[in-house]
Amino acid sequence: MKEDTDIRKDFPILNQEINGKPLIYLDNAATTQKPKVVIDRLSDFLSKENANIHRGVHYLSMNATTLYDEARSCVANFINAENDDEIIFVRGATEAINLVARSFCNEKLEPDDEILITEMEHHANIVPWQLIAGEHGARVVPAPITDEGEMDLDQFESLLNERTKLLAFVHASNALGTINPAKKMVEIAHRKGIPVLIDGAQAVAHQEVNVQDLECDFYVFSSHKIFGPDGLGVLYGRKELLNKMTPYQGGGDMIETVSFDGTTFRPSPERFEAGTPNISGAIGLKAAIDYINDIGWETIHEKESLLMNHANESLGKIPSIKLIGTAENKVPVLSFTIDSAHPHDIATILDTKGIAVRAGHHCAQPLMKRLGLSATTRASLSFYNKVDEINQLTEALKEISALFES
């Protein structure tokens, strides 16, 4: 197993001071930091290998095409997709969801149809469905959660009905940390013949994902949340569904033949990748996945559960702190409130101590409303964090509590 100090050295950004204090980066649910292997890979590609793909006969173009295809293959292995063609590169998880809303749901939705989501969704898994539902007189229905932040599976099942045309839910909640029983939820939906999209943006950095085992129809995530570059996301879709879907955007690379009488389209993935894609991003994502595989899930789990247990215990001892989201199965996300201090004030004071956290509604306003909150402060961890960083967070929160209660 890699020693902690070696892991820290892999991430150059961690070795710096913010506001005169060593950086303590606890905003990993917003974006993860990049290991040097990813930074170097991007730099190497742009310095020595850059060219456009799929259209050149010259060496650099053919080589870039191979690298891009290898990246697709690497992602397919990473989530255990059956075929490389089932992996579509987009701008991010948000665009992947919009693509499914536009290209899959557009032809399916009739007036009074329903898309079932959950109360714990990120806006990215609410708004695209509202837009497409609105165009067809259909509606988006939220399945309720418990006060602890877990799915109420009985109510969930009863909401899936003959009008439900799609189930879309978050694998792990960005605001609460809850890991949903994804396989079970897919199974319940499939029993009723309802296709399923899983938003894996917060799950992929913390656990091995196997789309064939989950049996989901679509799975989406963003590269920047798993140590890769931003501006790149992944849509996984089952091949037979993808090749029946209408294109999302038109342009170069996605066509078979174009004439002014009409155009025919290539199958997936090119069908959905109009124009020059984010080539360096895909190559950077491959470097990130190689890095994760190199560290290994066992090490990641061990380090993250150690940190999470310590954080739960330490923050749990501060009487003024209320943890929001206490599901049994969680990714390392700690959302909390302090009665006397607003989350933005907490985050600003933590920032003066070099501690980076997120404060606000976490792009989940309906969830905040459900919980009767306007905002929370969120510390989200990664395997490169240290126990000592949790201790410093704890001390800082005690001080903040005392300051606002005085």
Next chain:
Amino acid sequence: MEDLSDLYQEIILAHNKRPRNGEPLIPCTHQAEGFNPLCGDKLTVYLRKSDEEVNEIACNTEGCAISRASGSIMTTMIQGKTVSEIEKQIEETKTLLTGDEEPEIDLAQHGDMAALVGVRKFPARIKCATLAWHALESALRGEVEATTE
């Protein structure tokens, strides 16, 4: 807590805990809401105003310490002033909080608002400090809503 002496001073914390003129003023002659969609700060400014003068003012805020303190301090500075005096005060406050040049603090001119000048070091929080003042401007103009976006 010496690091925080710049922004979270006692004066701010006291206004946050017990805002002055913080209850809704009903009935009133003018009223405007301020909303910062980014962080969720929400406030309402109420005025009882004649043609020339604001006789009474209240600012009811749901939000962070900076927005609550700013609104509270604002009400103490505005009460009983003429409209032209208030307009001058709004401009001075904007310059104090957002002007390009580091301001010279003049307690006679800026009053307790001087305590909020530390917000200049926190660009993400400046809108929290200016929200109440934007809403006051809207209320004076007879508009109903101010937003920082």
